[in-house]
Amino acid sequence: xxxxxxxxxxxxxxxxxxxxxxxxxxxxxxxxxxxxxxxxxxxxxxxxxxxxxxxxxxxxxxxxxxxxxxxxxxxxxxxxxxxxxxxxxxxxxxxxxxxxxxxxxxxxxxxxxxxxxxxxxxxxxxxxxxxxxxxxxxxxxxxxxxxxxxxxxxxxxxxxxxxxxxxxxxxxxxxxxxxxxxxxxxxxxxxxxxxxxxxxxxxxxxxxxxxxxxxxxxxxxxxxxxxxxxxxxxxxxxxxxxxxxxxxxxxxxxxxxxxxxxxxxxxxxxxxxxxxxxxxxxxxxxxxxxxxxxxxxxxxxxxxxxxxxxxxxxxxxxxxxxxxxxxxxxxxxxxxxxxxxxxxxxxxxxxxxxxxxxxxxxxxxxxxxxxxx
Amino acid sequence: xxxxxxxxxxxxxxxxxxxxxxxxxxxxxxxxxxxxxxxxxxxxxxxxxxxxxxxxxxxxxxxxxxxxxxxxxxxxxxxxxxxxxxxxxxxxxxxxxxxxxxxxxxxxxxxxxxxxxxxxxxxxxxxxxxxxxxxxxxxxxxxxxxxxxxxxxxxxxxxxxxxxxxxxxxxxxxxxxxxxxxxxxxxxxxxxxxxxxxxxxxxxxxxxxxxxxxxxxxxxxxxxxxxxxxxxxxxxxxxxxxxxxxxxxxxxxxxxxxxxxxxxxxxxxxxxxxxxxxxxxxxxxxxxxxxxxxxxxxxxxxxxxxxxxxxxxxxxxxxxxxxxxxxxxxxxxxxxxxxxxxxxxxxxxxxxxxxxxxxxxxxxxxxxxxxxxxxxxxxxxxxxxxxxxxxxxxxxxxxxxxxxxxxxxxxxxxxxxxxxxxxxxxxxxxxxxxxxxxxxxxxxxxxxxxxxxxxxxxxxxxxxxxxxxxxxxxxxxxxxxxxxxxxxxxxxxxxxxxxxxxxxxxxxxxxxxxxxxxxxxxxxx
Numbered sequence: 017x018x019x020x021x022x023x024x025x026x027x028x029x030x031x032x033x034x035x036x037x038x039x040x041x042x043x044x045x046x047x048x049x050x051x052x053x054x055x056x057x058x059x060x061x062x063x064x065x066x067x068x069x070x071x072x073x074x075x076x077x078x079x080x081x082x083x084x085x086x087x088x089x090x091x092x093x094x095x096x097x098x099x100x101x102x103x104x105x106x107x108x109x110x111x112x113x114x115x116x117x118x119x120x121x122x123x124x125x126x127x128x129x130x131x132x133x134x135x136x137x138x139x140x141x142x143x144x145x146x147x148x149x150x151x152x153x154x155x156x157x158x159x160x161x162x163x164x165x166x167x168x169x170x171x172x173x174x175x176x177x178x179x180x181x182x183x184x185x186x187x188x189x190x191x192x193x194x195x196x197x198x199x200x201x202x203x204x205x206x207x208x209x210x211x212x213x214x215x216x217x218x219x220x221x222x223x224x225x226x227x228x229x230x231x232x233x234x235x236x237x238x239x240x241x242x243x244x245x246x247x248x249x250x251x252x253x254x255x256x257x258x259x260x261x262x263x264x265x266x267x268x269x270x271x272x273x274x275x276x277x278x279x280x281x282x283x284x285x286x287x288x289x290x291x292x293x294x295x296x297x298x299x300x301x302x303x304x305x306x307x308x309x310x311x312x313x314x315x316x317x318x319x320x321x322x323x324x325x326x327x328x329x330x331x332x333x334x335x336x337x338x339x340x341x342x343x344x345x346x347x348x349x350x351x352x353x354x355x356x357x358x359x360x361x362x363x364x365x366x367x368x369x370x371x372x373x374x375x376x377x378x379x380x381x382x383x384x385x386x387x388x389x
Numbered sequence: 390x391x392x393x394x395x396x397x398x399x400x401x402x403x404x405x406x407x408x409x410x411x412x413x414x415x416x417x418x419x420x421x422x423x424x425x426x427x428x429x430x431x432x433x434x435x436x437x438x439x440x441x442x443x444x445x446x447x448x449x450x451x452x453x454x455x456x457x458x459x460x461x462x463x464x465x466x467x468x469x470x471x472x473x474x475x476x477x478x479x480x481x482x483x484x485x486x487x488x489x490x491x492x493x494x495x496x497x498x499x500x501x502x503x504x505x506x507x508x509x510x511x512x513x514x515x516x517x518x519x520x521x522x523x524x525x526x527x528x529x530x531x532x533x534x535x536x537x538x539x540x541x542x543x544x545x546x547x548x549x550x551x552x553x554x555x556x557x558x559x560x561x562x563x564x565x566x567x568x569x570x571x572x573x574x575x576x577x578x579x580x581x582x583x584x585x586x587x588x589x590x591x592x593x594x595x596x597x598x599x600x601x602x603x604x605x606x607x608x609x610x611x612x613x614x615x616x617x618x619x620x621x622x623x624x625x626x627x628x629x630x631x632x633x634x635x636x637x638x639x640x641x642x643x644x645x646x647x648x649x650x651x652x653x654x655x656x657x658x659x660x661x662x663x664x665x666x667x668x669x670x671x672x673x674x675x676x677x678x679x680x681x682x683x684x685x686x687x688x689x690x691x692x693x694x695x696x697x698x699x700x701x702x703x704x705x706x707x708x709x710x711x712x713x714x715x716x717x718x719x720x721x722x723x724x725x726x727x728x729x730x731x732x733x734x735x736x737x738x739x740x741x742x743x744x745x746x747x748x749x750x751x752x753x754x755x756x757x758x759x760x761x762x763x764x765x766x767x768x769x770x771x772x773x774x775x776x777x778x779x780x781x782x783x784x785x786x787x788x789x790x791x792x793x794x795x796x797x798x799x800x801x802x803x804x805x806x807x808x809x810x811x812x813x814x815x816x817x818x819x820x821x822x823x824x825x826x827x828x829x830x831x832x833x834x835x836x837x838x839x840x841x842x843x844x845x846x847x848x849x850x851x852x853x854x855x856x857x858x859x860x861x862x863x864x865x866x867x868x869x870x871x872x873x874x875x876x877x878x879x880x881x882x883x884x885x886x887x888x889x890x891x892x893x894x895x896x897x898x899x900x901x902x903x904x905x906x907x908x909x910x911x912x913x914x
Contacts, residue, residue: 059539066429068894069404070452070588073496077574077587084521084567088528093543097401101504101547103883104397110546113538131428137714139427141406142398148426177434177449184430184712206452206588262599263806288581289574291609297584298599299591302445310446316439317446 057089058220059122061114061158062096065151066139066178066187067128070206071169072098078209079289086213090220094122108142111154115161123219124162126190129171129178130155133186152193159194164224166200167191168212173201173231174307191231198224201231205304208285211236228279230307237279243294243301244275246283259298268295272318274303392419395879399426400886402501404453405893407852409864409882413873418882421861421868423852425723425893428696428712432842440466440811440834443842444593447830450844451895452588453496456489456580457823458844458895459593461830464662466595469817469832472809473659478597480795481583481805483655483669484610485590485598486821487792491617492576493824493890494737494785495625498778499569502887503562505880506632508552509544511559521567522560550880553635565628572620575613582610597806604801611796618789621782629782633764633775640766643774643885645867646732649675649739650850652683652829654822655791663820669791670784670822671750673743676731680746685820685829687729688845691856695724701857723896725853725862726845734863735826735850736889738772741780756783774867777888811837823847825890848896851889864889 062072076083076099087093093100094114095107102110114122128151131138136150143149159165167190170176178187191199200219202211215233218225225233234241244250252258252267259266267273275283278301287293294301302317303309310317391414398408406426411418431450435443444462448455460482467473474482512526513533532540553559577587583600584590592599600606633639653665653672665672665683674681692701698713713719727733744753745768760779761768770776812834819830826847833841853862861869864886871881 064406066427067405068449068452068455068588070449070455073452073588076570077577079574083570084525087543088524092539094539096543097399098404099500100401100543101509101541101545102543103399103401103548104879106546106548107399107401110542117538134714138429139406140408141426143396143408151427177431177446178429180434182433184433185428187429205449261806261808262594263597263601263804265601282586287586288578291578292581292585294585294591297581297586297590297592298601299585299593302591304589310434310442317442318439 057092058216059092059094059114059118060096060125060216061094061111061122061162062125062127063111063141063151063155063158064097065126065128065130065155066171066185067169068171069098069127071127071172071212072096074206075168075209075212077288078213081213090213090217105142111158115158119161120163122162123164123166123216124155124158125166125168126155126172127169129175129187129189130193131178131185131187132193138185155190155193159190159197162197164198164200164219165190165194166202166212166215166219167231168202168207170203170205170304170306170309173203174309176205177310180310199231200224200227200233203232203237203305203307204280205309207305208236208280208282208287210285211280232279232305236281237305239279241279241281242276243278243280243283244273246281247275247295248283249295263298268298268300270320271300272302272316272320273300274306274321275301276321278303278306280305393876395873395876395882397879397882398424400883400891402504402883403887403891403893404451405891405896407886407891407893409868409886411868411871411873411879411882413876416872416874418868418871418873421865422720423723423854423862423864423886424721425852425896427893428714428722430712432844435839435842437838439837440469440832440839441595443830443832443839445589445591447842447844448589448593450846451892454489454493454823454825454892454895455587455589456486456584457821457828458830459590460486461819461821461828461844462832463593463595464819464821465817465830465832466809466819467817468663468819469815469834470595470809470812471815472596472807473662474597475804475807476658477602477799477803477805478807479656479659480799481598481600481602482593483795484792485580485584485593486655487788487795488576488580489587490785490788490824491621492573492580494781495569495573495576495620497824497887497890498625498629498781499562499566500573501890502778502884503566503632504544504547505884505887506553506636507562507566508554508559509541509563511553511556512563514556515560517560519564522564525563525567548878548880548883550874550878553632555635558631558635562628562632565624568620568624572617576617579610579613579617582606582613594806594809596809597804600805602799602801602803602805607796607799607801611793614789614792614796618793621786621789626782626786629778630760630764633779636775637766639775639884640764640770640773642871642881643777643867643888644772644870646734646863647772648677648728648731648733649742650683650728650733650735650827651740651743652820652822652827654820655788663818665820669750669788670740671744671747672820673747674728674733675739675742675746676729676733680743685818689727689730691725691727692719693725693857694719694721694854696722697724719854721854723849723853723862725856726850727856727860732856732860732863732866733850734889735847736777737781737784737824737826738777739826740784740822741771750787753784753787756787774885774888777890781890813837823895825892825895826850846892846895848889848892852891852893852896864891 136152139151140148257266258270400407408424410422412420447458580587653668655669657667661667696719829845831843
């Protein structure tokens with residue numbers, strides 16, 4: 017689904033990441049494939065803010081191409097604190113040099129959310145004249161000079177766990193700090209290495225990939241990439257066979273699977289050299305690529321998706337068996353389970369927002385069962 | 390000669406944000422400050438959530454070492470829910486954690502620490518025929534010839550210093566660096582076979598794991614393990630010992646406090662959970678030359694030099710903390726945990742010392758003895774910068790053998806999970822060993838929800854600042870006495886600190902209590 021430059025222009029004329037494109041920076045993007053260093057590799061500054069390093073660790077799990085191949089042939093990794101040889105001022109000087117000498121020609125990759133409370137002092141990197149410099153200052157400064165920004169991981173893309181209520185440090189995603197640059201969001205906790213490398217190669221070869229309304233490349237997170245739609249356990253769902261406890265065979269819906277509302281292609285791509293993936297391991301999808309992840313207080317990762325009305329069908333989620341039958345019937349009736357999943361997704365978002373607001377009325381998995389006994 | 394202050398900020402090739410400041414007099418470090426520079430407030434968001442949300446959320450404290458957090462968390466839940474995993478569940482948890490040790494130790498040595506010793510520019514003198522090495526040689530050479538300032542990025546630039554001069558040793562290490570990328574990826578594949586995906590696995594639950602145990606999974610794991618064991622025995626351990634033997638001075642540098650703590654880990658049966666009974670790593674405390682029994686009640690935390698404005702010297706469960714980003718005199722987001730008021734080091738060296746002196750794992754003791762003989766050093770020399778690397782390599786050698794035993798005991802016809810019920814009110818504790826050292830999680834449940842959650846983390850023990858009495862933390866003590874040959878290229882600082890394998894994301898996180906919005910109960914971290 018690689019898009020052509022013409023197509024890209026058409027898309028760009030609309031909006032990317034919800035930010036209306038300005039003609040001021042559009043030409044720079046079009047020059048993306050020319051804005052390489054001497055060797056045809058894309059220069060990258062990879063900056064970490066409130067991160068756990070899961071994103072770079074996931075990146076080096078790439079199998080084809082291997083990470084050595086990526087470093088030698090695809091990118092020039094000017095700065096990445098986890099693997100770089102330099103440290104201290106020597107490391108920070110690299111940033112200064114790149115933003116000065118390669119302005120508008122490099123990509124800024126960020127993992128981790130950005131704390132803005134307490135003047136950003138919840139995360140500092142390096143000193144200037146003996147005073148700590150905040151991650152917030154660095155990201156603004158580097159971002160200003162960059163060609164485009166890739167926010168990897170759900171923390172950089174949405175705020176992630178640090179930004180979950182009550183958000184003690186005022187953690188925000190990159191898009192809240194930088195408003196005037198194109199931002200590609202590659203969510204996931206962590207993102208699959210293919211998503212990161214695929215997006216970067218796309219920028220290098222064809223320009224910014226087509227993005228959904230949340231700034232995610234549709235080649236990995238598009239509307240045809242609903243986890244539930246492509247799940248290998250889907251047969252159990254359609255047949256109304258549901259695992260009632262962890263380790264049991266069946267669809268994981270009753271155990272709180274977020275597959276019907278999660279956008280990503282792991283159900284067909286597989287994780288870690290395709291040896292496994294989330295639902296195949298019996299661990300229900302927790303929706304880690306979505307802005308609602310990990311939810312507010314009271315919203316369980318293993319909480320069953322809420323009830324949703326689907327036109328022409330019985331009420332979903334009256335009990336799990338009904339859903340299987342109802343959606344099975346929907347397919348038979350030609351309505352399409354996908355439409356149903358979309359409605360569930362919308363309902364779920366509304367539900368999450370309500371739940372997040374109503375602290376103190378949480379849903380607890382199996383609470384009812386416990387009370388009965 | 391006057392005192393000179395050197396700041397290394399950021400100290401890279403670790404997990405997270407760390408600043409090290411040292412004062413140097415007559416070419417030797419006389420004072421040191423270790424500062425954690427990032428704070429997220431992790432456990433606060435766990436409050437009011439379902440307890441079973443904890444394992445996936447606490448794993449995300451750290452993307453380099455999520456598994457130990459997941460394991461400590463499910464142990465705490467098992468304890469609180471009064472449920473135990475079936476044997477398959479216990480063994481798969483051990484295998485998941487052990488696979489992470491493989492990934493973490495290999496990543497740490499080759500990709501984080503080795504660049505302090507190995508001269509990667511030696512590749513330019515490579516004369517052999519290995520296609521990968523020649524590709525790297527051509528890459529570096531072409532970059533240098535082109536005059537780009539980014540030549541060899543991200544491995545260059547670097548501090549100048551006394552790197553290895555022997556071309557063969559350097560080239561071998563570079564070849565191992567490349568191979569190690571593949572091996573640690575395969576360690577993650579092993580982890581994903583039983584964990585669904587990694588970083589941040591999907592299958593850890595109270596009462597066991599969710600992985601459907603099938604023969605093909607066991608075979609897929611075993612096949613990778615065989616390859617990894619081959620690498621550990623024939624490449625990793627020999628590489629560590631080869632580099633160590635070229636830097637004998639680092640068996641005298643970075644000795645540090647010399648007190649050690651190990652909670653014990655990798656239980657052989659559910660009866661050994663949290664007790665340090667029949668475990669692969671023994672538990673114990675070594676203070677001032679004496680081995681003692683471990684008692685978690687003797688842990689306390691100090692905050693005089695930490696960026697929190699509340700009470701100090703408190704047992705973690707009773708601790709209260711108000712974060713204060715601008716607190717005068719404070720220089721770290723880490724707290725200063727102490728055991729019975731003693732500064733203690735945790736990690737592979739601590740495990741080696743406790744196991745060696747306790748004598749519970751004779752195989753470990755014999756292996757250490759054979760290496761001491763081979764390197765012609767004393768047991769006391771093991772307590773050092775290089776000793777930490779050696780201890781890490783040796784424990785991995787034994788662990789990959791042990792993994793095969795656990796794999797053999799798996800039975801696909803038996804369950805992996807026992808049912809649990811979330812109690813209305815309960816407390817639980819989970820103690821384990823992470824790659825970087827002793828890790829404990831504590832949970833309090835009220836009204837079927839998490840009321841309070843605490844984690845005591847290895848890098849907080851090792852990387853914390855001074856306590857209220859002014860006693861320096863383990864990182865800081867290890868730096869004292871370190872010679873700095875060139876203040877403009879303080880390569881020695883990174884060598885000492887990286888031998889601990891710091892993980893800052895883990896070390897800095899507080900947990901809150903909801904009674905007061907301002908006052909937040911805090912873990913030891």
